Amino acid sequence: MELPIGAGTVIYLDNAATTFPKPKEVLDQMLEVYCRYGVNPGRSGYDLCLMAGELVADTRKALTRLFGGSDPNRLVFASNATDALNLLIQGVLSEGDHAVSTTIEHNSVIRPLNHMARDRGVEVDFVPVEAGGRVDPRAIAKRLRPNTRLVVVNHGSNVIGTIQPVGEIGRLCRARGVTFAVDTAQTAGVVPIDMQTMCIDVVAFTGHKSLLAPTGIGGLCVGDAVDIRPTRFGGTGVNSVAPYHLEEYPYRLEAGTGNVLGIAGLHFGQAYIAKRGLDAIYRHEMALFSRLQDGLAAIDGVTLHGATGLKDRLPVLSFTVAGRDPADVGTLLDVEYNIAARTGLQCAPLIHRQMGTEARGTVRLSVGPLNTESDIEAAIAAVTEIATEARVS
Numbered sequence: 001m002e003l004p005i006g007a008g009t010v011i012y013l014d015n016a017a018t019t020f021p022k023p024k025e026v027l028d029q030m031l032e033v034y035c036r037y038g039v040n041p042g043r044s045g046y047d048l049c050l051m052a053g054e055l056v057a058d059t060r061k062a063l064t065r066l067f068g069g070s071d072p073n074r075l076v077f078a079s080n081a082t083d084a085l086n087l088l089i090q091g092v093l094s095e096g097d098h099a100v101s102t103t104i105e106h107n108s109v110i111r112p113l114n115h116m117a118r119d120r121g122v123e124v125d126f127v128p129v130e131a132g133g134r135v136d137p138r139a140i141a142k143r144l145r146p147n148t149r150l151v152v153v154n155h156g157s158n159v160i161g162t163i164q165p166v167g168e169i170g171r172l173c174r175a176r177g178v179t180f181a182v183d184t185a186q187t188a189g190v191v192p193i194d195m196q197t198m199c200i201d202v203v204a205f206t207g208h209k210s211l212l213a214p215t216g217i218g219g220l221c222v223g224d225a226v227d228i229r230p231t232r233f234g235g236t237g238v239n240s241v242a243p244y245h246l247e248e249y250p251y252r253l254e255a256g257t258g259n260v261l262g263i264a265g266l267h268f269g270q271a272y273i274a275k276r277g278l279d280a281i282y283r284h285e286m287a288l289f290s291r292l293q294d295g296l297a298a299i300d301g302v303t304l305h306g307a308t309g310l311k312d313r314l315p316v317l318s319f320t321v322a323g324r325d326p327a328d329v330g331t332l333l334d335v336e337y338n339i340a341a342r343t344g345l346q347c348a349p350l351i352h353r354q355m356g357t358e359a360r361g362t363v364r365l366s367v368g369p370l371n372t373e374s375d376i377e378a379a380i381a382a383v384t385e386i387a388t389e390a391r392v393s
């Protein structure tokens with residue numbers, strides 16, 4: 001069947017939502033694996049099952065290396081970053097505990113924490129970020145209390161692209177004996193992450209963004225010093241006689257059949273990143289982003305939100321056009337210019353409240369590994385026309 005639209009016909013600048021398209025070689029290899037041995041791993045001893053099991057084990061190892069973790073068994077798979085963050089937050093916090101996070105978080109952190117506060121007797125502080133979107137580690141230190149059990153911080157913002165000083169925050173949490181978790185949904189696969197030097201206890205990741213896997217896969221890389229209470233049980237295929245869920249990792253946090261196709265995507269996504277080079281991918285995206293940022297900043301009537309510049313940031317920007325609702329700008333970009341963008345609050349309401357954009361949100365453009373200069377020039381030209389029309393109408 002001929003598809004009417006798709007990669008090549010749309011200028012896709014919504015990579016912070018999910019990277020698209022995925023590299024063809026990743027998709028081809030995923031399909032090959034699924035055709036050859038797409039069976040249920042870890043359940044039986046026949047060859048196909050062992051091959052699938054090996055793919056899963058290799059992927060645990062590759063991701064543990066990527067995050068600087070220590071034990072591949074403590075690399076557990078979940079459905080996405082939100083699912084992984086729920087495993088973490090609900091599995092670490094108990095009644096009477098205190099947790100610290102920030103106002104730049106995604107709802108995948110804000111909501112589980114709010115539920116713990118409303119329903120389970122946990123106290124939560126969201127530390128405001130500074131004007132440019134950076135969290136001052138000293139502001140986090142000031143909120144730590146004797147009962148603070150968890151600090152969880154967004155590594156890279158999906159709204160304004162700020163990369164947080166997670167190493168500094170990690171070191172101060174380590175000194176105070178507080179578990180430090182990082183939401184790497186926007187950074188894994190494009191920004192270096194090292195649990196050892198950054199003193200990170202738990203990394204939460206998603207597959208479908210810069211790790212170049214499909215949707216439906218993510219997980220946690222859990223450090224040796226952390227214990228996460230399982231919050232779902234059953235169906236690991238191991239020790240079926242046991243009446244309760246297995247205590248040991250990775251089974252401890254995994255229940256039921258895993259997403260083998262998604263894990264294959266992570267495996268080959270990793271290989272693609274290693275071949276092209278994580279630094280090279282970041283430089284490619286940031287070179288395009290630099291042109292995009294300069295181009296939009298020069299347009300009369302366009303406001304960029306958050307810090308400008310290229311330091312400590314991802315290729316993600318939020319803007320508004322004077323006299324136009326961000327939702328309408330998104331529709332115009334789509335309908336008139338065939339450009340895919342995200343509008344609104346981007347699942348991160350607290351940072352919008354702080355920026356004063358809570359009512360209507362912003363338009364977000366985000367660059368991915370397969371974007372080209374012509375995508376960027378098309379976006380600048382489109383926003384120029386939209387802003388000009390808004391001025392004269």
Ligand SMILES: Cc1ncc(COP(=O)(O)O)c(C=O)c1O
Binds near residue numbers: 017080082108207
């Ligand atoms: C910073 C951040 N955290 C968490 C998530 C949630 O990721 P997922 O949709 O894979 O659960 C996202 C997704 O946009 C994100 O940008």
